[in-house]
Amino acid sequence: MKRKESAKVLSQECLAPGIFSMWLLTGIGDEAVPGQFVSLYSRDGSRLLPRPISLCEIGEGRIRLVYRVAGAGTAEFSALRAGDSVEVLGPLGNGFPLKEAEGKRVFLIGGGIGVPPMVETAKRIPGEKILVMGYRDSQMFLKEELEQTGPFFAATEDGSFGTRGNVLDAVRENDLSADLIFACGPAPMLRAVKAYAKEQGIPAWISMEERMACGIGACLGCVCGSKEVDGHSHVKNKRICKDGPVFPAEEVEL
Amino acid sequence: MDLSVDIAGVTLKNPVMTASGTFGSGEEYSEFVDLNRLGAVVTKGVANVPWPGNPTPRIAETYGGMLNAIGLQNPGIDVFVRRDLPFLKQFDTKVVVNVCGRITEDYVEVVERLSEEPVDLLEINISCPNVKEGGIAFGQSAKAAEAITRAVKEKARQPVIMKLSPNVTDIAEMARAVEAGGADAVSLINTLTGMKIDIHRRTFALANKTGGLSGPAVRPVAVRMVYQAAQAVKIPVIGMGGIRSAEDALEFILAGAAAVSVGTANFHNPYVTLEIVDGIRAYMEQYGVQDVRELVGAVK
Numbered sequence: 001m002k003r004k005e006s007a008k009v010l011s012q013e014c015l016a017p018g019i020f021s022m023w024l025l026t027g028i029g030d031e032a033v034p035g036q037f038v039s040l041y042s043r044d045g046s047r048l049l050p051r052p053i054s055l056c057e058i059g060e061g062r063i064r065l066v067y068r069v070a071g072a073g074t075a076e077f078s079a080l081r082a083g084d085s086v087e088v089l090g091p092l093g094n095g096f097p098l099k100e101a102e103g104k105r106v107f108l109i110g111g112g113i114g115v116p117p118m119v120e121t122a123k124r125i126p127g128e129k130i131l132v133m134g135y136r137d138s139q140m141f142l143k144e145e146l147e148q149t150g151p152f153f154a155a156t157e158d159g160s161f162g163t164r165g166n167v168l169d170a171v172r173e174n175d176l177s178a179d180l181i182f183a184c185g186p187a188p189m190l191r192a193v194k195a196y197a198k199e200q201g202i203p204a205w206i207s208m209e210e211r212m213a214c215g216i217g218a219c220l221g222c223v224c225g226s227k228e229v230d231g232h233s234h235v236k237n238k239r240i241c242k243d244g245p246v247f248p249a250e251e252v253e254l
Numbered sequence: 255m256d257l258s259v260d261i262a263g264v265t266l267k268n269p270v271m272t273a274s275g276t277f278g279s280g281e282e283y284s285e286f287v288d289l290n291r292l293g294a295v296v297t298k299g300v301a302n303v304p305w306p307g308n309p310t311p312r313i314a315e316t317y318g319g320m321l322n323a324i325g326l327q328n329p330g331i332d333v334f335v336r337r338d339l340p341f342l343k344q345f346d347t348k349v350v351v352n353v354c355g356r357i358t359e360d361y362v363e364v365v366e367r368l369s370e371e372p373v374d375l376l377e378i379n380i381s382c383p384n385v386k387e388g389g390i391a392f393g394q395s396a397k398a399a400e401a402i403t404r405a406v407k408e409k410a411r412q413p414v415i416m417k418l419s420p421n422v423t424d425i426a427e428m429a430r431a432v433e434a435g436g437a438d439a440v441s442l443i444n445t446l447t448g449m450k451i452d453i454h455r456r457t458f459a460l461a462n463k464t465g466g467l468s469g470p471a472v473r474p475v476a477v478r479m480v481y482q483a484a485q486a487v488k489i490p491v492i493g494m495g496g497i498r499s500a501e502d503a504l505e506f507i508l509a510g511a512a513a514v515s516v517g518t519a520n521f522h523n524p525y526v527t528l529e530i531v532d533g534i535r536a537y538m539e540q541y542g543v544q545d546v547r548e549l550v551g552a553v554k
Binding site: 215219237 | 305
């Protein structure tokens with residue numbers, strides 16, 4: 001059940017330049033699955049719209065958000081300290097279909113601020129998984145958490161760690177393969193993952209991003225083009241916040 | 255204490271309605287809000303056929319407001335009647351269907367399709383700034399506005415609210431034009447046409463380049479226009495534009511609005527509509543107002 005409530009900040013930590021990790025005391029995540037997100041609200045009345053942030057880890061009665069400071073709203077969140085509170089709405093969206101991973105070897109692919117949701121996803125997949133993460137440089141946030149869950153490979157844009165290039169360069173350089181992909185990251189990465197999955201003939205589920213307003217499927221602000229007619233408007237526009245953010249790669253236009 | 259208001263012979267249990275386009279057909283917000291407690295639900299615009307809307311990005315935040323250029327994506331009247339209307343009829347609230355179209359015949363077709371349906375009021379959207387045809391084309395000329403009002407009224411079986419655009423020189427003239435065309439009520443304001451530039455990417459923030467500005471930033475403009483419209487016509491005026499609290503809603507009511515619509519504020523606080531109903535009641539208690547209608551247009 002979705003709800004909006006005031007959540008107490010338990011901790012705030014800077015993981016890398018511009019990347020922050022915040023634990024919140026809230027039961028909003030108790031029923032949530034990885035790949036879902038929450039909306040965080042600014043205290044400043046001049047900033048009306050919530051900021052959608054993916055769930056990085058889900059603990060009992062608490063959630064961890066790892067986010068990039070991209071503007072004044074997220075800068076405000078990064079200044080919150082333990083004991084402060086913040087308005088949060090969730091859980092939102094559909095999350096990764098963990099059942100699909102049963103009995104399969106799974107690629108968990110994250111790029112940039114698409115890395116965080118892979119932490120909880122990795123924890124919830126008991127079977128074989130290979131983690132392939134893309135970063136700008138050697139400031140590889142969440143690397144330790146991810147390494148605890150399975151084999152970890154990294155690609156860095158500047159080549160300062162792992163494979164120089166993108167996540168698929170890391171897949172090829174390390175001669176990795178899998179039966180299924182769960183991916184979250186910037187659109188160019190998702191496009192490449194979609195093409196790779198098609199070439200390999202394996203299913204891929206990708207988590208999409210778009211500017212949002214309501215976050216619950218009412219305003220139709222955050223749609224993406226889809227192959228099939230959508231259930232809401234009967235056009236070919238799926239709502240990222242409600243029908244997604246996770247979609248079968250072949251289903252959505254990128 | 256009586257919070258009920260009358261719009262063209264339809265009694266709303268309180269003056270708080272949702273604003274078209276921000277609330278879908280109520281389903282998504284029903285997880286947060288007891289729709290039974292709203293004066294009315296105003297649906298997102300419905301056309302004769304499904305509309306895909308505009309490319310993304312469709313949303314941009316601005317200081318104290320937001321721009322949207324959804325482009326009236328909607329499932330069309332068939333799906334609306336089959337799916338959304340039965341959903342809304344489960345609740346004890348009035349149903350206002352917002353109607354959009356490209357040409358006059360589109361609007362008339364939707365209005366005719368709704369003639370036998372359990373709909374309380376029609377709101378005719380002649381003011382959307384985000385579609386190339388229809389919408390605002392009817393809303394920026396008094397002559398065109400009067401003509402489409404007349405065409406719709408000829409076929410409409412429910413009372414007709416004409417939704418006006420603030421993107422005009424003289425709002426009173428527009429209100430008088432739709433009244434002359436036979437409108438049973440007017441609602442205003444739709445969004446103000448705006449633009450935002452992304453200076454880092456050196457491009458428009460919205461794929462549509464322009465969008466409709468809404469939110470608290472537009473409220474003083476909206477209050478002024480509601481006042482001017484209320485002074486100009488005898489039919490009821492429904493006020494909207496940046497309302498996010500009971501205090502905001504009361505400004506509109508005192509300026510002459512018989513009812514108010516709450517839009518963008520839902521995105522900031524999904525519970526806001528009911529908080530406004532409660533806040534209006536608290537204000538009436540505080541000032542010993544027995545009937546909310548005493549407040550309508552009380553500031554001359």
